[in-house]
Amino acid sequence: MERFFIGFALFVALLFSASLYRIATGPTVFDRTIGAGLIGTNAVLLLVLIGVLYRRVDMFVDLALTYALLNFIGVVALAKYFERNPEGNR
Numbered sequence: 001m002e003r004f005f006i007g008f009a010l011f012v013a014l015l016f017s018a019s020l021y022r023i024a025t026g027p028t029v030f031d032r033t034i035g036a037g038l039i040g041t042n043a044v045l046l047l048v049l050i051g052v053l054y055r056r057v058d059m060f061v062d063l064a065l066t067y068a069l070l071n072f073i074g075v076v077a078l079a080k081y082f083e084r085n086p087e088g089n090r
Contacts (some may be wrong), residue, residue, distance in 0.1 A: 002053065009049045016040050033078050040071030 019042065022035035044064045051060025 005049055005053055009046060009053075009082045012042050012046050012049070029082055033075060033082070036078070037071065037075040040067065040075070044071070 016039060017036045021034050022038070026032040026035060041066055047060050047064040047067065048057070051057040051064075054060070059074045
């Protein structure tokens with residue numbers, strides 16, 4: 001079962017690279033914002049997987065929830081900023 005979790009963690013790491021590509025080459029700011037949100041979501045998933053591997057799910061779930069909340073607040077703040085500042089959409 002541990003091999004499955006390690007393989008899944010490697011798959012999530014590949015998703016990180018796809019998100020970084022979207023941030024680097026996104027044609028609009030909104031694509032880059034979605035890429036940043038996806039990186040945060042992948043980080044939450046990776047934290048939970050690390051918790052399962054180390055058999056400390058309770059601690060890592062708390063960290064993942066905190067990180068998910070910060071990620072959500074950051075993405076909403078970016079969306080509000082770009083909603084008010086349409087010149088930044090280039």
